[in-house]
Amino acid sequence: MMRIELIKRPQHSALFSALSPIIALVLTLVFGAILFALLGRNPVTAMYIYFVSPLTQVWQIHELAVKAAPLILIAVGLAVCYRSNNWNIGAEGQLTMGAIAGSILPVLVPEYQGVFLLPLMLIMGMAGGALYAAIPALLKVRFNTNEILSSLMLVYVAQLFLDWVVRGPWRDPQGYNFPQTIQFSDAAILPELFPASGRASWAFVFAIVAALIVWFLMAKTLKGFEVKVIGQSPRAGRFAGFSTGRMVLFAFMVSGALAGLAGISEVSATINQLQPVISPGYGFTAIIVAFLGRLNPIGIIAAGLVLALSYLGGEAAQAAIGISDKTARVFQGMLLFFVLASDTLIYYRIRLITSRRAAGEAALEHS
Numbered sequence: 001m002m003r004i005e006l007i008k009r010p011q012h013s014a015l016f017s018a019l020s021p022i023i024a025l026v027l028t029l030v031f032g033a034i035l036f037a038l039l040g041r042n043p044v045t046a047m048y049i050y051f052v053s054p055l056t057q058v059w060q061i062h063e064l065a066v067k068a069a070p071l072i073l074i075a076v077g078l079a080v081c082y083r084s085n086n087w088n089i090g091a092e093g094q095l096t097m098g099a100i101a102g103s104i105l106p107v108l109v110p111e112y113q114g115v116f117l118l119p120l121m122l123i124m125g126m127a128g129g130a131l132y133a134a135i136p137a138l139l140k141v142r143f144n145t146n147e148i149l150s151s152l153m154l155v156y157v158a159q160l161f162l163d164w165v166v167r168g169p170w171r172d173p174q175g176y177n178f179p180q181t182i183q184f185s186d187a188a189i190l191p192e193l194f195p196a197s198g199r200a201s202w203a204f205v206f207a208i209v210a211a212l213i214v215w216f217l218m219a220k221t222l223k224g225f226e227v228k229v230i231g232q233s234p235r236a237g238r239f240a241g242f243s244t245g246r247m248v249l250f251a252f253m254v255s256g257a258l259a260g261l262a263g264i265s266e267v268s269a270t271i272n273q274l275q276p277v278i279s280p281g282y283g284f285t286a287i288i289v290a291f292l293g294r295l296n297p298i299g300i301i302a303a304g305l306v307l308a309l310s311y312l313g314g315e316a317a318q319a320a321i322g323i324s325d326k327t328a329r330v331f332q333g334m335l336l337f338f339v340l341a342s343d344t345l346i347y348y349r350i351r352l353i354t355s356r357r358a359a360g361e362a363a364l365e366h367s
Contacts, residue, residue, distance in 0.1 A: 006348040016346050021292050021299070024338035025306070032331055041321050049320045050313035050331070060312065062198025066270060067308035070095070070262035070279070072207035072301055074286035076214050077258030079295040083218065084251040085231040090136065090151030091259040092283025093158035094129040098260020099267045100162060101128025103181065103274050106188035107170050113187040121188060121264055129260020130253040132158065137252035141245040147252075155283070163276045170274065181274040190269035201269035203262070208301065210258055215297040227251065259283060280311070288336040291343075307332065 016023075032050070033043035054060045074091045081088040102125025105112060135154060139145035167179040175182070190201045218224035230237035230247045237244060267278055289307050293300030314328025 003353050005351045005353055007351050008348055012346050020342040020346060024342045027338045028335045031334055046321055050317050053316055054309060054312035059198045062200040063312055064308050065200035065204040067311045068304045069203040069207045070266050070282040071286050071289050071307055072304035073210055073262040074259045074283055075289035075300045075304060076211050076297050077255035078286055078290040079300060081251045081255045082290060083231045083295055084227045084247050086248055086251045087148045088151050088252055088255050089148050090155050091286055093155035094133050094256040094259035095263035095279055095283050096158040096162050097132040098125040098129030099263035099278055101125055102264030103267060106184045107181045110185060113185060117187050125260045125264025126257040130257040133252040133256020137249045141248050166274050166276055179276050184272045188268060189272060190265055203265035203269050206265060211297040211301050285332055288332060291339050
């Protein structure tokens with residue numbers, strides 16, 4: 001018999017800690033090339049199509065910004081949660097509920113075309129995401145419910161609610177029975193940054209501004225200090241007078257608000273209506289972005305662009321070399337695996353324990 005144990009290192013390498021995301025990315029590229037070779041594709045050609053080709057034209061740069069915006073927004077919010085030791089896995093559901101809440105005015109009151117329409121949509125989207133994120137937070141505070149399970153299960157509730165809404169009460173009566181709402185009016189569409197060259201919208205600006213605000217919050221304010229203290233040692237936080245319960249609610253609602261903003265921005269800027277699927281899984285991919293960015297809002301901007309490139313590269317590879325969308329998503333899974341593996345090996349070392357060695361250690365303990 002043999003088992004593997006992880007032994008915490010007395011000190012971890014600051015150099016390898018800083019290089020961990022780069023190491024994970026390099027390992028992903030290496031094993032990605034091996035994957036393409038096993039599929040019978042030229043690895044060099046495939047990697048060029050996947051990671052270089054999407055950056056060769058101006059309109060593709062705009063598409064990169066379109067994909068990166070929701071990833072950065074959601075990941076920045078998740079970083080606040082994870083720094084405070086609260087594990088929000090339900091950002092996809094919060095994105096969905098934010099999109100639904102933000103769509104109330106353009107769908108139910110389409111005649112309203114005022115100047116405040118778009119700001120109200122964004123505020124309602126953030127409120128919808130924040131309130132939905134408050135559910136697992138309150139369950140954790142009041143009943144000590146595992147927030148990983150509750151936030152994850154609420155994703156499917158939100159997706160089924162969206163499906164019911166677009167097939168039922170909000171379905172476009174002139175839409176030939178398709179499950180979708182009416183098209184948003186021009187006043188309800190988030191403007192493009194540079195209309196002449198591509199469709200990147202103000203959502204990307206929202207993402208950068210949110211990252212900078214959260215960086216300032218975490219690095220320069222008492223609230224950021226509170227987040228870090230409670231995340232590292234709840235007992236020390238209680239001694240300092242910080243409330244763990246209020247922190248759970250704060251972290252989840254900040255995370256949900258940014259996910260909701262990502263949801264209504266995606267619907268308003270890209271889709272222009274509600275339909276059964278409004279996200280290719282941004283809420284889950286943002287977890288990879290958060291960890292690849294080391295839970296640092298500035299690092300998350302770079303990580304969001306890398307993961308957005310994986311979406312574009314996957315689409316390009318499907319068209320150019322005929323791989324499936326499932327194969328394209330393997331890259332994201334490999335990247336998360338190598339990020340977590342690299343971090344684990346930085347803080348822990350692996351020890352193999354055989355049955356003979358375990359028996360010897362047990363004898364020493366009893367002697």
